[in-house]
Amino acid sequence: MLEFTTDLVIVAPPTRVLDAFFDAKALTAWWQAKQAVCVPRPLGSYAIEWEPTEWRDEILGRLGGALHATVMEFKPGREFFLADAYWLPPDGDPIGPMALEVQCRPHGNGRQTMLTVKQSGEGEGPRWERYFSIMSRGWEGALQEMKDYIDREIQRTKMARESRT
Numbered sequence: 001m002l003e004f005t006t007d008l009v010i011v012a013p014p015t016r017v018l019d020a021f022f023d024a025k026a027l028t029a030w031w032q033a034k035q036a037v038c039v040p041r042p043l044g045s046y047a048i049e050w051e052p053t054e055w056r057d058e059i060l061g062r063l064g065g066a067l068h069a070t071v072m073e074f075k076p077g078r079e080f081f082l083a084d085a086y087w088l089p090p091d092g093d094p095i096g097p098m099a100l101e102v103q104c105r106p107h108g109n110g111r112q113t114m115l116t117v118k119q120s121g122e123g124e125g126p127r128w129e130r131y132f133s134i135m136s137r138g139w140e141g142a143l144q145e146m147k148d149y150i151d152r153e154i155q156r157t158k159m160a161r162e163s164r165t
């Protein structure tokens with residue numbers, strides 16, 4: 001079993017953080033998705049496409065491509081679980097099946113969220129090992145982008161509200 005888990009505190013309520021995984025505009029901003037169809041309900045589709053990278057990994061080829069999975073569990077503002085997740089690289093065979101678990105728990109003063117992301121799969125061999133090595137770094141960078149995106153959106157909303165008063 002290969003897996004990656006990371007935690008990040010985000011200054012926003014859990015609902016706002018969880019929603020960033022399902023909103024196409026947010027996914028474009030923080031995950032650089034080319035397009036996304038993510039349905040927040042059990043048996044909903046979770047599909048994201050990225051532009052292929054110019055850079056080529058020596059084992060995986062170009063990155064980008066698409067991820068598709070099925071939402072098995074969705075608890076609004078708290079968590080979701082994706083099963084049968086497959087990464088379809090621009091070049092080469094898919095990697096999967098995998099699982100993705102995301103939890104958002106109130107943290108600190110209640111205005112913060114402890115975000116936990118865990119991705120796992122039962123594959124073996126150099127492609128799987130390389131994928132999880134690259135994805136662990138990729139998730140950390142993407143989640144920092146999510147945090148920055150949410151910070152900007154909260155600030156933008158706050159400024160818009162203040163300009164109306």
